[in-house]
Amino acid sequence: MVCRMKDSKITIADVADALHVSKTTVSRAISGKGRISDETRQRVLSYIEATDFKPNVIAKGLAQKKTYNIALVIPGDCNLVDMPFFQNSMQGICEEASANDYDVMLVPVTGRHSENLERMIANKKVDGVILSRSLVKDTNAAFLKEEKIPFVMMGTSRDAKILQVDNNHRAGCCALVGRILNSGIARIGLIGGSKNYVVNRTRKQGYEDAFLAVGIEQNAALCIENCDSVEKVVSATEKLVRADVGAIVCMDDFVCSVVLQVLAEKKIQVPQQMQIASFYDSTLLKHAKPAVTSLWFDDRALGVLTCKILLQYIQGIKVESKTLLGYELVIRESTLF
Amino acid sequence: MVCRMKDSKITIADVADALHVSKTTVSRAISGKGRISDETRQRVLSYIEATDFKPNVIAKGLAQKKTYNIALVIPGDCNLVDMPFFQNSMQGICEEASANDYDVMLVPVTGRHSENLERMIANKKVDGVILSRSLVKDTNAAFLKEEKIPFVMMGTSRDAKILQVDNNHRAGCCALVGRILNSGIARIGLIGGSKNYVVNRTRKQGYEDAFLAVGIEQNAALCIENCDSVEKVVSATEKLVRADVGAIVCMDDFVCSVVLQVLAEKKIQVPQQMQIASFYDSTLLKHAKPAVTSLWFDDRALGVLTCKILLQYIQGIKVESKTLLGYELVIRESTLF
DNA sequence: CTGAAAGCGCTTACAG
């Protein structure tokens, strides 16, 4: 097949001609900027409505030195359990961008460094960028800072100079663990993912907060981090069973599904002999039995807010340097409270 | 926080001045188009190399009436099992786009109709679009055809006028079912997903092909389609067990995981009493026991090729109207061949 | 309130 283009020529000059006004006037009617009589504006507006004329955003951008694009940097190699997060937040971002006549360019990055991001910045194709789910050592953030490109981290960063918006994993985890503690169980195991991700460290802090709040000393041996493979989760579970914990908090739903399998094999009853709770109320656990008590975050809302903040920042509006969104504790059969 | 922009001013005019040549010459040296002496070209090239000058792609695009962007339309509401497909193919698309100095704009669509796609087209922000995993009734394809926007379907469409590139699900399924038939089992159940997706219909055709090839008459009752919920998959599995099939082919890995659960509960041994095979070798089944025999497709390569074809088509190069990529049959413990 | 003109940063006939 061979491509046959069509061009729809109509420009701002055409409508100016048709209406016997200047391009300036048409431009002003559309943008709403600059003095113009109500009558003229209406005349222009109804004409472009009727002819379905849409000004060329690219040309507009060139004149204004804007692109009306933002970049979204997402990991090209995340695992299944994290995909819904990206999917949902992406959705929110695109929606909010659209509402502001912005579009979203995709930059998947594998490994630490992103040449694609650099190329996009060098080519000046975006006005700002959204980084997602940061690593403890985030070279992309460093690069953008260096280049003075407006960006916001959808997630948490240690660097207070970085704009960030995140779900409140810490408070959520604290609330969850607090509920378990209050139900009379003090030996609570935690199985965590890779500490390379800031989010896993943040969740851990919530766990600690909960113990501090009730004044019970926390047993470091019950907190097993860096479980990034099935084998590690299995052995962590076995260790916690031997340590006679009354509950296990899983830092993600993948960890949780493995824990449930191990317990099933050992014929350990959930929740009677062992209570289980998880982070992220994902489809991965949708059909687990018993149904798992879990934290829930509104990823889509996170995307919307992140995009909103970036767009405001780009426009020179003052924004909060760090925003935290809420959480929801969804209580199901895997716990006794 | 308040945004402080930087502008890196340097333009083609600056380098022209610095080198005492015209903008035309600089432009020609960069693009490689138009007559220019080797010496001049080298002089320009080494200067822009040294100063790290990158021409503004947006301005270039405006002058050439191109955007150097393509849109990628993906479902905003796909289920977990399909996410790796989108993740991987997206990766391939971005990679190939990058290699051609193109960028990828994200258009998540929910429901049938996409206002975001229409807006993007109206705003002339892309040179072409990639549609993914088509529905039987694809309004976006119809819209793009109408608008005469170059696009290619990453997947299969009934409409031969639509450029398409897909993994060969049909041949893959045929090979898989053929292997089972050859192993002496004629009663083979099929549990399929929603018939709204072209891909599920294509797979079904492969199943039929296999029976035709060996001349065994196929029993329509063993072919249960439209199983888009756990309940339906469960009841389909039970029905097939009652029908005494020797093998079940699952049309996706979610279906397969449910089938395995049901069989485990019924204490039916896999593969001794029932052979199982699945489509898509996904992480969802990574830890299934027994390990599941499955088809594997190179999603990333699919993305690369799809993007390549779109880009060629945009450039007016003649392309194949339909391309099919291969498959791999990964044989594991859940089958006896 | 309205418009002519210059400009955003490139490309590309056209002429030399």
Add this chain to the structure above:
DNA sequence: CTGAAAGCGCTTACAG
């Protein structure tokens, strides 16, 4: 081989 000029489709001081 090289360059002046017009143009891509907008915006925006500036002047009236």
